Amino acid sequence: MDQEIHFNKTKIVATVGPASNDKDMLRKLMKEGVDIFRLNFSHGTHADHAQVIQYVRELNEELGSHVCLLQDLQGPKIRLGEVEKGAKIKTGQKFVITTEDMVGNSEKASTVYQGLPDDVEIGDIILIDDGKIELKVTGKSGKEVETEVVFGGKIKSRKGINMPFTKVSAPSLTEKDVKDLEFGLPHDIEWVALSFVRTAEDIHDLRSRIQAAGKTSRIVAKIEKPEAIKNIDAIIEATDAVMVARGDLGVEIFMEEVPMAQKMIVEKCNKLSKPVIIATQMMESMIENPRPTRAETNDVANAVMDGADALMLSAETAAGLFPVEVIKSMVKTITSVERQANVYYKHDLPDREDPLYNHDALILGACRLAKATGAKALIGMTASGYTAFRLAARRPKGHIFIFTSNRPLLNTMNLIWGVRGFYYDEEESTDKTFADIEDILVKNGHLEKGDVFITTASMPIQDRARTNTIKFNVVD
Numbered sequence: 001m002d003q004e005i006h007f008n009k010t011k012i013v014a015t016v017g018p019a020s021n022d023k024d025m026l027r028k029l030m031k032e033g034v035d036i037f038r039l040n041f042s043h044g045t046h047a048d049h050a051q052v053i054q055y056v057r058e059l060n061e062e063l064g065s066h067v068c069l070l071q072d073l074q075g076p077k078i079r080l081g082e083v084e085k086g087a088k089i090k091t092g093q094k095f096v097i098t099t100e101d102m103v104g105n106s107e108k109a110s111t112v113y114q115g116l117p118d119d120v121e122i123g124d125i126i127l128i129d130d131g132k133i134e135l136k137v138t139g140k141s142g143k144e145v146e147t148e149v150v151f152g153g154k155i156k157s158r159k160g161i162n163m164p165f166t167k168v169s170a171p172s173l174t175e176k177d178v179k180d181l182e183f184g185l186p187h188d189i190e191w192v193a194l195s196f197v198r199t200a201e202d203i204h205d206l207r208s209r210i211q212a213a214g215k216t217s218r219i220v221a222k223i224e225k226p227e228a229i230k231n232i233d234a235i236i237e238a239t240d241a242v243m244v245a246r247g248d249l250g251v252e253i254f255m256e257e258v259p260m261a262q263k264m265i266v267e268k269c270n271k272l273s274k275p276v277i278i279a280t281q282m283m284e285s286m287i288e289n290p291r292p293t294r295a296e297t298n299d300v301a302n303a304v305m306d307g308a309d310a311l312m313l314s315a316e317t318a319a320g321l322f323p324v325e326v327i328k329s330m331v332k333t334i335t336s337v338e339r340q341a342n343v344y345y346k347h348d349l350p351d352r353e354d355p356l357y358n359h360d361a362l363i364l365g366a367c368r369l370a371k372a373t374g375a376k377a378l379i380g381m382t383a384s385g386y387t388a389f390r391l392a393a394r395r396p397k398g399h400i401f402i403f404t405s406n407r408p409l410l411n412t413m414n415l416i417w418g419v420r421g422f423y424y425d426e427e428e429s430t431d432k433t434f435a436d437i438e439d440i441l442v443k444n445g446h447l448e449k450g451d452v453f454i455t456t457a458s459m460p461i462q463d464r465a466r467t468n469t470i471k472f473n474v475v476d
Helices: 023-032 046-063 175-187 200-212 226-230 232-238 246-252 255-271 294-306 323-340 357-373 386-393 407-415 430-443
Strands: 011-016 036-040 068-072 094-098 108-110 125-128 133-141 144-151 160-162 191-194 218-223 241-245 276-279 310-313 377-381 399-404 419-423 452-457 469-474
Touching: 011 323, 011 407, 023 046, 023 323, 036 046, 046 068, 046 175, 068 175, 068 407, 094 133, 125 144, 160 246, 175 200, 191 200, 200 218, 200 232, 218 226, 218 232, 226 232, 232 255, 241 246, 241 255, 246 255, 246 276, 255 276, 255 294, 294 310, 294 323, 310 323, 357 377, 357 386, 357 452, 357 469, 377 386, 377 430, 386 399, 386 419, 399 407, 399 430, 407 419, 430 452, 430 469
Parallel strands: 011 036, 011 310, 036 068, 068 191, 094 108, 191 218, 218 241, 241 276, 276 310, 377 399, 377 452, 399 419
Antiparallel strands: 094 144, 125 133, 125 160, 133 144, 452 469
């Protein structure tokens, strides 16, 4: 493990773009503390993304790190078509949106979404460019939707369209997404984010496609729609992780409802051991400035205190002027909060109805023992990752070191709060395995003489079954 790489318990997701897609910059960002690189399939070509994938894999080999990749599918993002430069619409005027291909102007513009006239009703609200422009539907006919401008402004090509009170009929997985998925899966990308999730069925559909391809990529459900909030329990149950995507969510529901929705989703994810990512505008001002605002620093700190597993940067690292400084700022804030705030020891009792209750109770016992003894670390052994997810959900203050013979899992686990992975595939006795693990951690500088650490494992080790053992240890 490269000792220069910083380690926070709350992980950092950085979006790759023109400001960060060369190997040297990716190396710098990894060394400053990036744990996950997001590939945004709303932008860039497959060739662009393939090059980044290759760079990250090479850097992991060079640095001894396990940075993972997140393929973010665009989903049914509704956008304007091409618009004349300088086009502007005024409050009170009539404005038409058509599904016919045309170059838009101050009276009429196109959208690629053919279902728009069928989906909207008279009186519905249409928002453009994250709500900067607001339209009210006054009529529709054929391929056109007629509106009255409530709040005007400049309209620009390819800006997003949101319909906060309209049920959009487009599937969560579009034709473009299917093609992008067919590109991503052969590259063994660890996580796939599904945009505009509305029901658990959206997750099941994506998972069936991943399994049909013979792959093990995990799914991140992006919460951006009112329907997703309504169906949140089923979605969290179905998915592997959740992203609170505050950009579109903040225009699909009332903006003032987003903070409480964020806290509610984080709490539910923590209880079910599902990693949760907080995204959008975390350090937006650093796209153009070398320092964040006080409000942004507070936003990052509050997300850490809420219980987020990871925080995501978008344009800040994809297109900003100061990508390295952004990571440094975020690391400083995360480190400060994790040193001072009460973000540890979530020791809720597991569900007695859960078939894995006994294993979960044992992991809870290990975390309680770690707290009582001031343990420096908790060690888990896993083939599936289950132990890593469950240990992290308890938020122990000691480091979480996970040993696995499942090499691809090392990168996947890098998204999980507090987890650091090690490859170990020796078929040894229990005592020899425990001794090997202790030696590895001492050699890497993670443990030293006198440190207490707790080991969880399955005995006998060779069976690689569910965790059934806790061992108390002191480095001698």
